Amino acid sequence: MTGLSKYFYIASTSAKSNVAYLGEVASRVIFLAVILYIFLRLWQVTYAETGASELGGFTLAQMLWYLAVTESIILSAPRITQMVDRDVRTGELAVHLIKPMSYPLYCLGTSMGERVVRFALNLGVGLVIALIFVGPIPLQPLSIACLLLALPLAFVLDFLANFLIGLGAFWLEDTTGLVLIYSRITMILGGMLIPIELFPEAMQSWLRVLPFASIVYGPAKMLVAPSTSALTELLIIQSLGIVGVGALVAIVYGIASRRVFANGG
Amino acid sequence: MSPAIELANLSKSFVVKSGKGLNRESKEVVAVDAISLEIEEGQSVAFVGPNGAGKSTTIKMLTGILTPSSGEARVLGFVPWKERTRLTRHIGAVFGQRSQLWYHLPPGDTFELLSRIYSLDRDKYRQRRDHLIEIFQMSSYLDTPVRKLSLGQRMRAEVACSLLHFPRVLFLDEPTIGLDVIARQELRELIRNWNRDEGITVFLTSHDAGDIESVAKRVIIINHGRVVLDDRVSSVKRNYLDSKVISVKFREEPSGIDMDGVETLKSSYHSVKLAVDTSLVSIEAVISQVLKAAPVADITIENPSLESIIAHIYNQH
Numbered sequence: 047m048t049g050l051s052k053y054f055y056i057a058s059t060s061a062k063s064n065v066a067y068l069g070e071v072a073s074r075v076i077f078l079a080v081i082l083y084i085f086l087r088l089w090q091v092t093y094a095e096t097g098a099s100e101l102g103g104f105t106l107a108q109m110l111w112y113l114a115v116t117e118s119i120i121l122s123a124p125r126i127t128q129m130v131d132r133d134v135r136t137g138e139l140a141v142h143l144i145k146p147m148s149y150p151l152y153c154l155g156t157s158m159g160e161r162v163v164r165f166a167l168n169l170g171v172g173l174v175i176a177l178i179f180v181g182p183i184p185l186q187p188l189s190i191a192c193l194l195l196a197l198p199l200a201f202v203l204d205f206l207a208n209f210l211i212g213l214g215a216f217w218l219e220d221t222t223g224l225v226l227i228y229s230r231i232t233m234i235l236g237g238m239l240i241p242i243e244l245f246p247e248a249m250q251s252w253l254r255v256l257p258f259a260s261i262v263y264g265p266a267k268m269l270v271a272p273s274t275s276a277l278t279e280l281l282i283i284q285s286l287g288i289v290g291v292g293a294l295v296a297i298v299y300g301i302a303s304r305r306v307f308a309n310g311g
Numbered sequence: 312m313s314p315a316i317e318l319a320n321l322s323k324s325f326v327v328k329s330g331k332g333l334n335r336e337s338k339e340v341v342a343v344d345a346i347s348l349e350i351e352e353g354q355s356v357a358f359v360g361p362n363g364a365g366k367s368t369t370i371k372m373l374t375g376i377l378t379p380s381s382g383e384a385r386v387l388g389f390v391p392w393k394e395r396t397r398l399t400r401h402i403g404a405v406f407g408q409r410s411q412l413w414y415h416l417p418p419g420d421t422f423e424l425l426s427r428i429y430s431l432d433r434d435k436y437r438q439r440r441d442h443l444i445e446i447f448q449m450s451s452y453l454d455t456p457v458r459k460l461s462l463g464q465r466m467r468a469e470v471a472c473s474l475l476h477f478p479r480v481l482f483l484d485e486p487t488i489g490l491d492v493i494a495r496q497e498l499r500e501l502i503r504n505w506n507r508d509e510g511i512t513v514f515l516t517s518h519d520a521g522d523i524e525s526v527a528k529r530v531i532i533i534n535h536g537r538v539v540l541d542d543r544v545s546s547v548k549r550n551y552l553d554s555k556v557i558s559v560k561f562r563e564e565p566s567g568i569d570m571d572g573v574e575t576l577k578s579s580y581h582s583v584k585l586a587v588d589t590s591l592v593s594i595e596a597v598i599s600q601v602l603k604a605a606p607v608a609d610i611t612i613e614n615p616s617l618e619s620i621i622a623h624i625y626n627q628h
Contacts, residue, residue, distance in 0.1 A: 055427040059413065059420060066456065067415040141411045144374050146399045147428050307378045307392060 052147060053155040060159025074121050074164070075171045082175050085113050085239075102243030107180040108270045109241075114172030115193070115266035116238040119200070120229075122164035124157040126205060127225045130212030139306065150209060150299055157205050165197075183270070192268035192277045199284035200261045204232070206291040207257070213295070216302040237263030257287035313388065315480055315512040316350040316373065321382035322536075323368050342368040344536035345382065350529075352479070355506040355513040357527035357544070359520070361618055365536040366516035370484050373514070374404050387479060400429065403473035407485035410465070411472055412457045418468040419453045422475060429476035439475060447471040447501060463494025470502065474511075481505075483515040487522055499525035520614040524548060534621050551620045555594060556613045557585045557601070565605035573597055581608075586615075 093099075093106050104112060130153065133139045142149050211228055214221045233239065236258035242250055253259050264280040323343040330336050343365040350356050360366055371377035373386055375395030384391060389398040405411075412421045426436040444450050447467045452460055460468070466486060473481065483502065487495045503526050506513045515526055523530045523544055530547050532540040540547070559565075560582045568575070568583070572591030577584040587597050594612065601607065615623075 052427045052430070055424060059416070059424045062420065063413050063415045136409070137406075138409050140371065140374070140376050140404075140406055141409050143376050143395070144399055144402070144404045145425075145428055146396060146430075307376065 050151075053151045056147075056152055056155030057159035057162075060156040061163050062159075064160045064163040068167075072167065075167060078117055078121050078168055078172055079175055081117055082110070082113060082172060083179075086110055086179050102241055104241060104243070104270065105183070107176075107183045110176045110180045111173070111183050112241060112266050112270050114176045115169065115269055116236075116262050118165055118168035118172050119197075119262050119265065120233060120236075120238050122161050122168050123204065123208070123229070124160040124164070126153065126157050126208040127212035127215075127221050129153065129156070130209065131215040131221055134215040134306075143306075149303075150295060153209060154202070154205055157208075158201060161201050161205075165201075185269070186272065188274075189269050189272040192272040192274070193265055196265035196268050196277060196280055196284075199281060199288060200265050203257055203284055203287045203291065204261045206288060206295050210291060210295050210298060213298045213302050216305050232258045232262060235259065236261055237266070241267065255283060257283070257291070260284045260287060314349040315352040315354070315387055316348075316514065317383075317385045318349075318369075318373075319347050319383045320345045321347070321369070321372060321379050321384050323365075323372060323377065323379050341536050343372070343379070346533070346536070346538055347382075348531065348538065348541060350512060350514065352512055353506075353510040354529060355503070355527045356515065357523045357530045358514060358516045358533065359518065359523055359530060360516075360533040360539075361518055361621070364518075364533045366518075366533065367484055368536075369533075370404070370482050370514070370516060374402060374482055375399075400476065401478055402480045402482060403476065403478035404482040405466075405469050405473045405484065405486050407466075407483075407488040410457075410469065412465065412468055414458050415456055417452075417454045417456055418449060418460075418472070421457075421468075421472055425472055425475050431476060436475070439477065443471040443474060446505070461494070463490055463497065466490060466494070466498055467501065470498070474505070478511065480512040480514065483513065485516055485518070487517060487519060495519075495521070496525070502526050520552065520616070520620060524552060532621060532624070539621055540624055551623055552614065553588060553590045554615055555587045555589060556615055557587055557594075557597060558609075558611045558613070559583050559585070559601050559607060560609040561604070562606040562608050565601075568597075568600055568604055570597060570600060 089106055089109050093101065099105060101109070133142070139149070142152055207228060208225070211221055211224045214224055218224075235253055235256060237253070242253050242259055242263050245253055253263075260280055260283045264284070268277060268280075321343060322341070322345050324339050324341045327338050327340050328335050329338065346365075346369065358366055358369065368377065372379050373384060373391055375391035375393075375398055378392040386398060387401050389401075391398055411425075412418055413424070422440050426433075426440070431439075444453060447470065449464075449468060449471060452464050452468075457465060457468070470481075470483070470486065481502075486502070487498060490498065499522065502513060502515070505511060506526075513526070515522065517523070527544055530540070530542060530544050531538055556576070562581070564581065565583065568585065570592055572588035574586045574588075575583060576586050585597065585601075587594060598610075601610070
């Protein structure tokens with residue numbers, strides 16, 4: 047087995063490990079149910095007050111389905127920065143460095159495996175909740191296909207951003223602050239709570255091209271309003287984001303690993 | 312035959328910052344101080360010293376994780392910190408307090424993953440895995456998640472995992488730390504037998520004097536980053552490991568224990584600590600004397616601490 051295939055095996059082992067320990071994974075699902083219920087009530091009031099049947103092109107049912115996807119994406123995020131932080135601080139890094147593999151790709155593999163399991167579970171529960179509260183929305187095979195195609199790069203991009211912050215552990219006492227800032231920005235500017243369409247007109251155009259929206263809003267919108275042209279555009283933004291953040295990761299990891307080799311794990 | 316491991320004046324110093332804010336001071340701390348030695352292929356060496364002696368730093372340099380400040384080293388002909396990726400395929404390492412096993416999965420899954428990471432041939436891998444499972448007696452817990460294993464079982468699995476890719480040199484950094492007496496002895500025997508049967512070079516660090524006797528043929532004692540002693544285990548045993556420390560807690564005040572080769576290190580109301588020179592008197596004889604002295608509540612027999620052995624060595628030179 048050569049090249050990248052070992053990292054796919056790392057991902058599948060990580061997925062297996064997360065399935066084996068579903069208890070902790072499932073605890074976040076309860077949180078998801080509570081959040082979805084709260085937002086359902088908020089949106090019900092909003093739709094009733096404004097008297098509109100659609101807001102930003104979303105019906106109430108579509109809004110809740112959209113929320114089920116965005117919340118599933120956000121709540122499935124593996125704690126990558128904590129993982130890197132722990133590896134650096136405890137010297138666990140040594141265990142990975144003595145193997146013929148790349149540490150960043152190893153982290154990518156473990157995080158993707160974890161995320162797939164968490165996301166599948168979250169989305170399953172989220173969609174059931176949406177179905178119970180607001181009923182089905184018109185779904186075509188294209189919606190599902192577009193959603194599935196939009197997710198992998200979104201997850202990779204999100205990983206790279208988190209890993210970049212995690213590398214801060216080589217210099218900083220604590221990276222939790224940075225993680226909080228990043229995750230809150232992703233939640234708000236990424237469109238977790240409200241779709242980009244409901245932001246002020248002036249903000250919408252630049253929000254759409256920022257990487258945050260391509261992680262959260264982009265994939266979720268596919269389920270509600272699938273379109274191949276929107277998907278293509280999304281994949282291009284995601285790819286550009288991956289190239290940009292990936293280059294930063296490569297540079298910072300290069301500096302960080304020189305530091306490790308000089309100072310020890 | 313060229314040696315498996317060579318070190319020439321290998322040194323490593325770290326800059327340690329102390330103080331707070333503007334008053335921070337930088338101080339250079341020498342962890343490894345010009346160590347030179349050669350280890351033949353197939354030899355088993357115990358690299359021992361008290362905590363902070365520079366053992367882990369040396370292992371990190373030999374596995375390529377750390378670049379030395381000066382000096383040279385070669386492992387199987389590779390300069391570790393320059394050719395780390397190529398070296399990884401030929402060496403195995405176990406870091407006692409760090410696990411390579413997946414916590415929620417059975418050890419069998421880690422084997423499988425490692426076979427992928429090292430790109431092992433499938434048939435060769437299966438044979439090797441089965442062989443390791445047999446030797447390390449893992450079949451009873453191969454399918455049990457690691458989190459449910461005892462520390463002894465886990466360490467056996469750790470060592471077996473690090474041997475999967477047919478390494479020629481095995482680095483063990485404090486493998487027996489935290490293990491109970493029986494698990495510790497089992498692991499030592501496994502490592503010793505593997506070294507004997509497979510001819511693998513074993514480089515083991517420990518701060519436990521007991522590991523010296525049981526695993527290695529050669530012992531290198533380091534302290535403050537320098538080699539204090541480099542000798543055959545048999546002669547070290549004769550010169551420095553010929554004593555035991557017996558601590559006894561009595562239920563009543565004991566009558567005095569007076570024997571040749573027994574020295575009372577400490578004595579308080581109900582307990583005594585004895586140093587026994589095993590070349591003059593057997594442990595059994597001392598114990599039976601102790602049992603006669605008064606009813607015994609608790610008794611432990613220990614090897615002398617490495618610190619006292621090192622003090623002993625310094626005194627002799």
